[in-house]
Amino acid sequence: MSSLKVPASVPDPYEDAEQLKKAFKGWGTNEDLIIQILAHRNAAQRKLIRDSYAAAYGEDLLKDLDSELTSDFQRVVLLWTLSPAERDAYLVNEATKRLTASNWVIMETACTRSSDDLFKARQAYHARYKKSLEEDVAYHTSGDFRKLLVPLITAFRYEGDEVNMTLARKEANILHEKISDKAYNDEEIIRIISTRSKAQLSATFNHYNDHHGHEIIKDLEADDDDEYLKLLRAAIECLKTPEKYFEKVLRLAIKRLGTDEWDLTRVVATRAEVDMERIKEEYHRRNSVTLDHAIAADTSGDYEKMLLALIGHGDA
Amino acid sequence: MSSLKVPASVPDPYEDAEQLKKAFKGWGTNEDLIIQILAHRNAAQRKLIRDSYAAAYGEDLLKDLDSELTSDFQRVVLLWTLSPAERDAYLVNEATKRLTASNWVIMETACTRSSDDLFKARQAYHARYKKSLEEDVAYHTSGDFRKLLVPLITAFRYEGDEVNMTLARKEANILHEKISDKAYNDEEIIRIISTRSKAQLSATFNHYNDHHGHEIIKDLEADDDDEYLKLLRAAIECLKTPEKYFEKVLRLAIKRLGTDEWDLTRVVATRAEVDMERIKEEYHRRNSVTLDHAIAADTSGDYEKMLLALIGHGDA
Structure with a gap:
């Protein structure tokens, strides 16, 4: 379900690197050429281009892109050119900085990546920032936000299809009870949302819908001024659909x-x-x-x- | 610092597998032969023996050991023969079962393994139990124990030597303040203990010792009837020494x-x-x-x- 269009015959990565180097040369930058190359290479191919660029010119392609491009175009090209794991590490790091702080980006990264991809982001974080992703998330958040975000970002969910229907019923009832009591920050809600596999959660949410009259998302629409509640609702949406x-x-x-x-x-x-x-x-x-x-x-x-x-x- | 003694010339794994098969045959089991082989092979070698045994006899060495041996000897041979990751997964799973429940084993596994080894245990848990390690730990614990154990077992600590001394001072002071208030389950204590690298924690505990008059461990000896406090103290000991x-x-x-x-x-x-x-x-x-x-x-x-x-x- 990737939207990427990669040409049937992809040039040698050294050739791509050479074209990019040319795009940076002379008066102005050839943005069209940069798009033509980078927007049509998959992650493995972009990695080879970066490696070839470093080998051929002794320079970091990302640094050259950073200095040649500006504004929104610069940001999209840089984010895109990073490997998925480095990109996630970069986005979460940014989301823990004061001026670019975003609980939403942390939640989105935690809940929409595969377990392996989320773990690779944690490895990339070690390599790039010389600390752990979770220590920055935990340090820069507090209260209910920390209670929710740290378990989400450190999860390594099981990804098989196996579903325990008895457990799904039981935990749907727990969720319904806590939500009815408006106990949105209850540790049981957080435990269920942050540890169960997506297949298991799907069964739990279906049971909730079938036996308690509403979708769980609807029952969480109580108060739109409550930032924590909005984040919890969005986390469930990310895990579900x-x-x-x-x-x-x-x-x-x-x-x-x-x-x-x-x-x-x-x-x-x-x-x-x-x-x-x-x-x-x-x-x-x-x-x-x-x-x-x-x-x-x-x-x-x-x-x-x-x-x-x-x-x-x-x-x- | 391994105590294992591996012979200078290790037999072919097929030969070891054949000897083990012989040890199971006839009247009684040849325990000495089992010890002679398995207790003197490292993890990679034991893995090859298991693979060779399966290839040669179509049987699982672990199952045969399980049926041939008994009691404490059986348990030590089985635990030893598992790969380190499978063994950790097995021990934590056991520690979440009612009759063998143990918060200590969970804490010990979380705090004394390297980050990579702890993650490999989580992967092995997926493979063997078709669920995540943290969902079982979270489900089978509650209250303060859950608050402490889930972040410990899901941590992927940075393992470099870099230390931030300003942060160490700051967090030593936080720890001292919370401990002085007997707020042992405070979320800041848990955040620091469960996310910082072992090198960083070492600097933090040294600052605590130098500036607050006692080792942190000593300051946590307040109440020996408090099971949570004992577990917290042991976690710090595991991380430190x-x-x-x-x-x-x-x-x-x-x-x-x-x-x-x-x-x-x-x-x-x-x-x-x-x-x-x-x-x-x-x-x-x-x-x-x-x-x-x-x-x-x-x-x-x-x-x-x-x-x-x-x-x-x-x-x-």
Whole structure:
């Protein structure tokens, strides 16, 4: 369900590296060439290009991209060019910094990555920041947010299909009881949400829906001023139907007065190679306009071209 | 610092497998032969023997050992023959079962393994139990024990030597303040203990000692009837000086009226290939008798022989 378009015949990575080097040379930068190459290579291919670039020129491609490009285009190219694990580590690190703090980015990363990918992000965090991802998340959060985010980000969920229906019934009842009592920060809610496999949670949420009259998400819509409650609801949405969660982030980012490029860039860069096709379907269904059209109407220039290339608009 | 004695020339694993098969045949089992082989092979070699045994006889060596052996000898041979990751997964699973429940085993596993080894145990748990290690730990614990054990068992600590001295001072002061208030279950204590690297914690505990007049361990000796407090203290001991923690577990296991084979077996099987030489030094220093002598005086038969072989008594 990747939206990436990779050409049938991909050039040798040394050739790609050479073209990129050329794109940086002389008066101005050749942004079209950068898009033509990087937006049409998968993660393994981008890694080879970075390695070839370092071997051929003794320089770091990311540093050169950083110094040659600017603004939103720079951010999307840099995020995209990073490996998925480095990118997640970078985003979470950013989300623990004062000026770019975001409990939402931490939650989104924790709840929408596969168990292996989330663990690889923790390994990449060690390598890049010389500390653990969870120590930064724990240090920079507090209260209920910390209680929820630390177990989410340190989870290594089982990913098999096995479901224990007795347990699903039992835990659906626990969730219903705590939610009825408005005990949204109860440790049992957090335990269930943060440790159970996605298949098990799906069974639990289905039981909740069937036996308690509403979807769990609806029952959590009590109070929209409660930031913790909104985050908990979004975590459940991410675990249950990530494409719906991402559709909503994109919708709100685009509909705002002045697009929220921060969210738009992050969602496109992190989902293009994962489930962007499903997110596009969901977006079209919900907004009666394609994501391609919405992005084209709201962005411009190289930034627009890069986003459209990543979501699979046009040919490789 | 492994106490294991591996012969200079190790037989082909198929040959070892064949010898083990012979040891099971006929009237009675040849326990000496089992010890002679398994107690003198490292983890990688034992893995090859299991693979060769399965390939040659279509049977699982562990199942055959299980049916051929009995009692304490059976348990030590089985635990030892498992790979370290499978063994940790097995021990933690056992520790979440009602009849063999043990917060101590969970804490000990969480705090004395390297980050990679702890993660491998979580992977092995998925493979063997079709669920995550943390979901069982969280489900089978509650209250303060859960608050402490879940972050400990899900940690992936940074393992570099880098230390932030400013942070060490700051967090030593936080620890001192909370301990002075007897707020032993405070979320800040748990955050620091469960997320910081062992090098960072060492600097923090040194600052605590230098500036607050006592070792942190001493300040936690307030109330020996408080099971949570004892567990917290032991967790700090495990993170700080694991050989002292294990020396104490062995000392208490041996000194009891009737040896505690459960603890003795676990410590020998899990530490022989890791830091048993340091534990033996510590034991000798503290008890004025060698661990070899203490074990020989308190155990007997094949169980005794196996334990002594694993702690490096006699030749390979």
